[in-house]
Amino acid sequence: MDKMRNNAESVVLGLGDALVFAYKMPMDSEKQHAIRQAVLRAMLVHVPFDGWGAAAMSAAAADLGMAEDAVLVLFPQGAADAIDGFVAMSDDDMARDFAALTPPPQGVTATIKTLVMLKLAGAEPHRQAVAEALKILSRPHHAGLGMRVLYRTVDRMWRLAGDRSVDWNFYSKRAILAGVYSATLAYWVARPGASHEDIERFLTHRLREAMFVPKMTAPARKAAGKAVGGGMRMAGRIFGRPPWTRSS
Numbered sequence: 001m002d003k004m005r006n007n008a009e010s011v012v013l014g015l016g017d018a019l020v021f022a023y024k025m026p027m028d029s030e031k032q033h034a035i036r037q038a039v040l041r042a043m044l045v046h047v048p049f050d051g052w053g054a055a056a057m058s059a060a061a062a063d064l065g066m067a068e069d070a071v072l073v074l075f076p077q078g079a080a081d082a083i084d085g086f087v088a089m090s091d092d093d094m095a096r097d098f099a100a101l102t103p104p105p106q107g108v109t110a111t112i113k114t115l116v117m118l119k120l121a122g123a124e125p126h127r128q129a130v131a132e133a134l135k136i137l138s139r140p141h142h143a144g145l146g147m148r149v150l151y152r153t154v155d156r157m158w159r160l161a162g163d164r165s166v167d168w169n170f171y172s173k174r175a176i177l178a179g180v181y182s183a184t185l186a187y188w189v190a191r192p193g194a195s196h197e198d199i200e201r202f203l204t205h206r207l208r209e210a211m212f213v214p215k216m217t218a219p220a221r222k223a224a225g226k227a228v229g230g231g232m233r234m235a236g237r238i239f240g241r242p243p244w245t246r247s248s
Contacts, residue, residue: 047129052079087149094119111161180206
């Protein structure tokens, strides 16, 4: 365990001087975002031992040569902000890895499957940190945050898959993928010894099951009429309208 900590710490120590210099300069949103990501990556070394709270943030500050207060102020809501930032950062990593694929997967189902597997592959070195994050997000007072970060992830996947749907389809696709991804993530966390093939097989089965949902719900969607429209407006207020339907 100590060896794992030492090896992981060596990855982030070189960032210290650059981050201290950057932090002393006038802060803009881009610079703050870069510093937050560096701190989060440094935190991941400590989360398995210290959790997602102030202890891991303080340890990351020490690793990076930053003042503890300078790190804590980046996450005013503590663990909740850190987890939110971690999920967003892992979504960015997934998108970067997907863009690097040559050739890219063909077809929507293959693309979604690839994106989920990339997301899990990126999380593999931080499995325990992910498990700790899920425990926190499962608490009732963090239910809203859990729903937001899940929606953000599946929305990113659908965008990368080229989705341009509107109205009911926009939200139903994300709701269905949220169920598929959540089930696969839970399987991945619960079975650390599962092979890549095992996880892919589980995901494939969930995706096949999900393919039947639009067919089963088509009559209900047609009959719902005005009720669906009201639900759409409510979903739009919660999650935002599809960006390509917004007026400039």
